[in-house]
Amino acid sequence: MPLQPVELASLRPFPLPKSLKNLPAQFLADFSRSYELVQGFVEELPKYRETQAQIVDVANQQIKLVNEIVQILEEYEAKSAHISRQLKTMEELYREFLNLETYQYQSLSSNFNQNFLRTKFGRLAEASDKESVSLVRNKKSLAESDLTSFLSEFKQKRKEYHLRKEKLNRWEEDRVSGFI
Known part of the structure; x- marks a missing residue:
C-alpha cells in the first residue's frame, strides 16, 4: 500500500485504550502535560506500530529503488564510457580509412x-x-x-x-x- 502525503484533514487520532479513560481527571491532565509519557504511551499503541511498520516498509522500498537507480546509473556510465571508447576507435579507423583511400587513389591514378x-x-x-x-x-x-x-x-x-x-x-x- 503506497504512502500518501500527509494532510491535516486526513489526520485522525489513534484510538486510546478504555483503561486510559477510566483514570482520574487530575492524572489525565498530568499525563497529557508530560511529553515523554505521551510519546512512550503512543509508541506502544498497536495502530502506531502498524503505521510505523508501513512507513519503514515504504522507506525500505524507496531505499531499494534508489539503490537500483544508482546501479543503473553506474551501468549507464560504464556503457557510456565503453561507447565513447568505441566511438574514438571508429573515428581513428575512419581517419585511417580516409588516408588509405587517398593513398590508394594516388597510387591508382598514376597507374591507371x-x-x-x-x-x-x-x-x-x-x-x-x-x-x-x-x-x-x-x-x-x-x-x-x-x-x-x-x-x-x-x-x-x-x-x-x-x-x-x-x-x-x-x-x-x-x-x-x-x-x-
Whole structure:
C-alpha cells in the first residue's frame, strides 16, 4: 500500500485504550502535560506500530529503488564510457580509412590514367606484332605436321594483334564508350 502525503484533514487520532479513560481527571491532565509519557504511551499503541511498520516498509522500498537507480546509473556510465571508447576507435579507423583511400587513389591514378593506359595498350599491340613476326622468323624449315600447328599459332597471334590494334585505334579516335 503506497504512502500518501500527509494532510491535516486526513489526520485522525489513534484510538486510546478504555483503561486510559477510566483514570482520574487530575492524572489525565498530568499525563497529557508530560511529553515523554505521551510519546512512550503512543509508541506502544498497536495502530502506531502498524503505521510505523508501513512507513519503514515504504522507506525500505524507496531505499531499494534508489539503490537500483544508482546501479543503473553506474551501468549507464560504464556503457557510456565503453561507447565513447568505441566511438574514438571508429573515428581513428575512419581517419585511417580516409588516408588509405587517398593513398590508394594516388597510387591508382598514376597507374591507371587514360594516357598511361593507352600507351600501355599500344605497347601490348606492338608486342603482339613482334611475337607473330618472330614466330615466322624462327620457323625456317617445317615438317607438314608442324606446319599445321605453326599456322594456327601464327593466325592466333595475328588475330590478337589486329584486335588490339583496332581497339587502340578506336580508343585514340574516341570511338570507345569507356575503358576497353
